[in-house]
Amino acid sequence: MDDRPQQTPLFTFGLIADIQYADIDDGLNYTRTRRRYYRSSLQLLRNAQESWSKSAVRPEFILQLGDIIDGFNKDHGTSDKALDTVLREFSSSPVEVHHVWGNHEFYNFSRSALLRSRLNSSSLRTDGSLSGDIYAYHFSPSPGFTFVVLDAYDVSLLGREKSSEEYSEALKVIQKYNNNENLNCPPVFEGLQQRFTMFNGGFSKDQLDWLHSVLMSADEKRERVTIVSHVPIHPCSTDAICLAWNFDELLAVIRSHSSVVCFMAGHSHDGGYCQDEGTGVHHVTLDAVIETPPDSDAFGTVSVYEDRMVLKGNGRMENRVFRFPS
Ligand SMILES: Nc1ncnc2c1ncn2[C@@H]1O[C@H](COP(=O)(O)OP(=O)(O)O)[C@@H](O)[C@H]1O
Numbered sequence: 436m437d438d439r440p441q442q443t444p445l446f447t448f449g450l451i452a453d454i455q456y457a458d459i460d461d462g463l464n465y466t467r468t469r470r471r472y473y474r475s476s477l478q479l480l481r482n483a484q485e486s487w488s489k490s491a492v493r494p495e496f497i498l499q500l501g502d503i504i505d506g507f508n509k510d511h512g513t514s515d516k517a518l519d520t521v522l523r524e525f526s527s528s529p530v531e532v533h534h535v536w537g538n539h540e541f542y543n544f545s546r547s548a549l550l551r552s553r554l555n556s557s558s559l560r561t562d563g564s565l566s567g568d569i570y571a572y573h574f575s576p577s578p579g580f581t582f583v584v585l586d587a588y589d590v591s592l593l594g595r596e597k598s599s600e601e602y603s604e605a606l607k608v609i610q611k612y613n614n615n616e617n618l619n620c621p622p623v624f625e626g627l628q629q630r631f632t633m634f635n636g637g638f639s640k641d642q643l644d645w646l647h648s649v650l651m652s653a654d655e656k657r658e659r660v661t662i663v664s665h666v667p668i669h670p671c672s673t674d675a676i677c678l679a680w681n682f683d684e685l686l687a688v689i690r691s692h693s694s695v696v697c698f699m700a701g702h703s704h705d706g707g708y709c710q711d712e713g714t715g716v717h718h719v720t721l722d723a724v725i726e727t728p729p730d731s732d733a734f735g736t737v738s739v740y741e742d743r744m745v746l747k748g749n750g751r752m753e754n755r756v757f758r759f760p761s
Pocket residue numbers: 464465466502538539617619620621634702
């Protein structure tokens with residue numbers, strides 16, 4: 436942690452990812468290596484909410500980095516009920532929540548239903564959003580700071596109608612690398628090409644162009660930008676099987692702008708962190724609530740200062756300091 440004397444932060448915000456709530460008994464992940472605590476994930480969210488509501492400096496907002504409810508809810512016909520349950524927990528305090536969309540959002544709901552739902556937080560204090568059905572927007576919680584929410588399933592088989600052009604385009608991308616009948620099965624068991632599975636996705640040219648223009652303006656104003664997405668984009672911050680399909684294109688956009696200080700994601704349940712070598716941008720992947728035992732926790736509170744952000748992790752989430760690249 437930082438060894439300087441405590442200062443008052445400019446603002447703080449909360450972080451939580453992969454809650455994947457379902458009212459079902461515990462289970463295992465696909466490879467049967469990790470336990471999933473579907474019911475107690477709600478209690479872990481409650482722990483986070485209680486901590487945020489009691490903290491001396493109230494968070495300005497919460498970033499919920501996707502997979503808020505589990506895909507099993509779809510099989511049980513409980514998608515709406517589970518979403519109500521989790522959102523009721525979030526609304527127990529008045530702090531605004533910015534929701535990111537993950538693969539489990541699309542297992543439960545169509546893209547058009549999500550756009551109409553309470554998981555579309557793009558109308559909260561938004562300074563600009565991408566038009567059409569791509570869920571990407573930016574907001575400024577404090578002068579000099581911008582947060583960008585990205586849609587990592589803009590190019591994907593998930594959430595797209597099979598008859599749509601978007602689906603055909605995404606199918607072309609994945610089938611270039613993955614010949615398996617089950618497209619959730621990775622094409623290889625090592626290396627970056629593992630990422631071409633159906634539970635991942637990517638960013639369209641429209642979204643990358645939009646991000647480029649948001650960052651140009653932020654560069655000019657010398658702002659500090661934090662970008663969030665469900666899916667990680669730096670190979671050193673995640674298992675390769677969880678990387679976005681065109682992570683390299685998004686990294687290239689980010690590397691061409693001086694304003695970006697941090698990229699935050701979920702999806703890869705063991706979390707991860709690295710600092711990009713050339714730019715010093717911090718890439719952090721959050722530990723998942725769903726794979727955190729009931730006697731632990733997985734949430735964080737970030738205090739933002741002029742020159743850094745300090746993440747205070749709870750339970751298995753590590754403390755970290757993100758000094759802003761100069
Ligand atoms: N190696 C794999 N081979 C085949 N299917 C897989 C594999 N890994 C995951 N899946 C399937 O992909 C979907 C998403 O996987 P899951 O582990 O639930 O994602 P998440 O980590 O986002 O919770 C599930 O339907 C799961 O059964």
